[in-house]
Amino acid sequence: MSFSAEKIMHGVGASPGIAIGRALVVSRSPVQVPYRPLAEDQVEGEVERFRRAVEAARSELNAAKEELGPDLADYAYIIEAHLGILGDKMISHRSEELIRSQLINAEWALGLAEAEAKAIFDKVKDNYIRSRASDVEYVAGQVLRHLAGHNGIELSTIREKVVVVAHDLSPAETTQMDLGWIMGFVTDMGGPTSHTAIMAQAKAIPAVVGLERVSAEVASGDFVIVDGSNGTIIVHPDEETLHDYRDKQEAYEIYAQEILAQAHLPAATMDGRRLEVGANIELAEEVSTALTYGAEAVGLFRTEFLYVSQKALPTEEELLASFVTVAQRLEGRPVNIRTLDIGGDKFASSLELAPEINPALGLRAIRYCLKEPSLFRTQLRAILRASVYGQVRVMFPLISGVGELLQARQMLEEVKAELAAEGTPFDPDLKVGIMIEVPSAVAVADLLAQHADFFSIGTNDLIQYALAIDRVNEYVAHLYQPLHPAVLRMVRQVVDAAHGAGIPVGMCGEMAGDANEAPLLLGLGLDSLSMNPLAIPRVKQVLRLASAGEWAGLADQALGYATAAEVSRFMDAQLGKHFPEVLTPRTPLPKDMG
Numbered sequence: 001m002s003f004s005a006e007k008i009m010h011g012v013g014a015s016p017g018i019a020i021g022r023a024l025v026v027s028r029s030p031v032q033v034p035y036r037p038l039a040e041d042q043v044e045g046e047v048e049r050f051r052r053a054v055e056a057a058r059s060e061l062n063a064a065k066e067e068l069g070p071d072l073a074d075y076a077y078i079i080e081a082h083l084g085i086l087g088d089k090m091i092s093h094r095s096e097e098l099i100r101s102q103l104i105n106a107e108w109a110l111g112l113a114e115a116e117a118k119a120i121f122d123k124v125k126d127n128y129i130r131s132r133a134s135d136v137e138y139v140a141g142q143v144l145r146h147l148a149g150h151n152g153i154e155l156s157t158i159r160e161k162v163v164v165v166a167h168d169l170s171p172a173e174t175t176q177m178d179l180g181w182i183m184g185f186v187t188d189m190g191g192p193t194s195h196t197a198i199m200a201q202a203k204a205i206p207a208v209v210g211l212e213r214v215s216a217e218v219a220s221g222d223f224v225i226v227d228g229s230n231g232t233i234i235v236h237p238d239e240e241t242l243h244d245y246r247d248k249q250e251a252y253e254i255y256a257q258e259i260l261a262q263a264h265l266p267a268a269t270m271d272g273r274r275l276e277v278g279a280n281i282e283l284a285e286e287v288s289t290a291l292t293y294g295a296e297a298v299g300l301f302r303t304e305f306l307y308v309s310q311k312a313l314p315t316e317e318e319l320l321a322s323f324v325t326v327a328q329r330l331e332g333r334p335v336n337i338r339t340l341d342i343g344g345d346k347f348a349s350s351l352e353l354a355p356e357i358n359p360a361l362g363l364r365a366i367r368y369c370l371k372e373p374s375l376f377r378t379q380l381r382a383i384l385r386a387s388v389y390g391q392v393r394v395m396f397p398l399i400s401g402v403g404e405l406l407q408a409r410q411m412l413e414e415v416k417a418e419l420a421a422e423g424t425p426f427d428p429d430l431k432v433g434i435m436i437e438v439p440s441a442v443a444v445a446d447l448l449a450q451h452a453d454f455f456s457i458g459t460n461d462l463i464q465y466a467l468a469i470d471r472v473n474e475y476v477a478h479l480y481q482p483l484h485p486a487v488l489r490m491v492r493q494v495v496d497a498a499h500g501a502g503i504p505v506g507m508c509g510e511m512a513g514d515a516n517e518a519p520l521l522l523g524l525g526l527d528s529l530s531m532n533p534l535a536i537p538r539v540k541q542v543l544r545l546a547s548a549g550e551w552a553g554l555a556d557q558a559l560g561y562a563t564a565a566e567v568s569r570f571m572d573a574q575l576g577k578h579f580p581e582v583l584t585p586r587t588p589l590p591k592d593m594g
């Protein structure tokens, strides 16, 4: 297809399927700074190129200033400051001087000028002025982007079929795109449970994340193959590869259709145990996809979206409209509405979150809500009001102990009393569940079970906190092991605690949607599994072929191993024996990971 050599890059498969097409680089990555010595006769051309980049950055800043609505007019001074830095001797003049005196390219000269300017700021005693060094960095970054030809693509204007290549994509950025045009996503950053990955899965868009340098190495217009099922991308594929992948793409599509045809059968095991298989969703619009793929419930409705996609906080009426839509579209099937889980890797454009050194251990989820009672109450009112439109339940995220749960429940009671006094209808018996995703909650699961109507294990966070592996850090993605004995023991402990207290326990982390783990989760005693809608047909198919009694014994055996690698080997052997036609062995763990 191309005259350039074929190149394969490996990342993390984040959403299955194969996309083949042209790349569009929308990267906001820190631009790589190349070093290039110049010949004398190249100097003036380089200065010209630098000036054009400065002018482009200036026009952009001016345009941004004009676009500030009246509500943000007070912040125009920040843009003014940036324009000031752009015009200042320290950056523009100094860079030109360096291009001329040292015969170096504009990017390198700018880097040196920036470092000199920052060194000057560093010496200033006043904290405020010293911190302005970050403005210098920002402005230099803007110029650099123009030098590199990254013009900050307007995501909402994408109107051709493309594979989006980015350093990282925030949920807000993803929402700006009309996803109908997006064939695939590839990003430098992110792990399998980053929100970009989850969004791609929900929309059935193949995605590979955690590629580290893809945004620097692929150019817009390059022909690429995205294999979201095994986490590779191929740039400039040759004819043979392309041919192979067109076949694979076709086979995948046939397979996906076949499995879909059985999606509506219940997940009843061979010996008659029935699990509820539900969907994880972020948008009311996803309910129809979820039902198509055979969801029997929405086991996790993530409610961050309305806080992320717009500048103003959602009103009670907006939240209510979204919750009612979901409840009604489910036509009597249950929905677990999870209260706001903001913070950690989840940003909100409508909320001012203070910067934290360890955001994953910081003010997130229920902690944030308990600190911001009016925001929390608004959500609780909307959930309670929606409860008369379907089978609605509330679920609190990141509960770390009984005190926190009682506090949240107390607020729920207050809101109920408020609604009752107003004469606003709600379900007085609204079920209250909690997510088990902090190791301390596992340790006191028996106590928590006394105060909750159901549990849902959030393995994305539970694994992160139990194994101390940042879920969005690609450098440690290989250490993120759902089959780690510590994780399996925790799941067992939570199931025992829930059943001991007579309440049901489900799982809604990504682990629940992995068909390879489904028999083990069945054996560990989970009552329900909730997952991205695309995973439902396969998980149901596997559960239908499994025997609960047999897997209870196999789960006990799995719990006897000392390392993730041993559990993984044991499971692969069992899967090969029990489901030879259905499951493919997982990628083996590297030997050194025990």
Ligand code: PEP
Pocket (backbone or CB within 6 Å): 193, 300, 302, 341, 437, 457, 458, 459, 460, 461, 462, 508, 509, 510
């Ligand atoms: C989890 O942590 O497993 C979970 C389902 O919640 P989230 O991915 O939204 O943090």
Ligand code: MG
Pocket (backbone or CB within 6 Å): 397, 437, 458, 460, 461
């Ligand atoms: Mg979580």
